[in-house]
Amino acid sequence: MRLHDELPVDHRLGTVYRVGAGLGGVFLVVFGILGLTGTSPGFLDTSGKQVLGLSSNGALSVLSLVAGGILILGAVIGGNIASDINMIMGVLFVLAGFVGLMVLDSTANRLAFHISNVVFSFAFGFVILTFGMYGRVSSHLPQDNPYWKRRHEHEAERPNGPPALVKVLRPGPPNPTGH
Numbered sequence: 460m461r462l463h464d465e466l467p468v469d470h471r472l473g474t475v476y477r478v479g480a481g482l483g484g485v486f487l488v489v490f491g492i493l494g495l496t497g498t499s500p501g502f503l504d505t506s507g508k509q510v511l512g513l514s515s516n517g518a519l520s521v522l523s524l525v526a527g528g529i530l531i532l533g534a535v536i537g538g539n540i541a542s543d544i545n546m547i548m549g550v551l552f553v554l555a556g557f558v559g560l561m562v563l564d565s566t567a568n569r570l571a572f573h574i575s576n577v578v579f580s581f582a583f584g585f586v587i588l589t590f591g592m593y594g595r596v597s598s599h600l601p602q603d604n605p606y607w608k609r610r611h612e613h614e615a616e617r618p619n620g621p622p623a624l625v626k627v628l629r630p631g632p633p634n635p636t637g638h
Contacts, residue, residue, distance in 0.1 A: 549588025
């Protein structure tokens with residue numbers, strides 16, 4: 460017995476990951492609002508100010524508001540669109556971590572990144588990327604999964620039933636692998 464045989468198609472974990480991405484978006488919106496309020500260090504100031512343990516300036520605050528809004532929108536829409544949005548945003552956050560690491564302690568650091576921002580970008584990016592990949596990438600997706608159906612929509616209809624009955628209905632050698 461395999462685990463995915465026991466779980467319904469729309470398992471509650473999909474909702475958990477969707478809500479998780481929405482909460483991540485809310486965190487980014489709060490971070491952006493707090494970065495824009497109070498004494499602002501300037502829009503492209505490289506020193507930044509501390510907000511929720513991270514460094515921020517006006518540009519990073521605005522980017523955080525936009526990214527948080529996109530994640531919240533994806534969580535509200537749900538489905539395949541939410542998965543696509545989460546995967547794209549996750550990759551963008553990981554790339555932002557690499558860029559932030561490259562410009563750390565230089566005059567090119569226009570988003571006022573410190574090492575805490577770099578670590579946050581990597582961690583947040585991988586978490587959001589995982590939310591987007593849930594139920595989408597695996598070598599053993601069930602046949603009722605929408606991503607499995609989209610990948611195999613042009614294949615001939617497969618007979619259903621026990622393996623012995625399927626072998627009787629569709630005789631022939633098994634599909635060789637590695638040849």
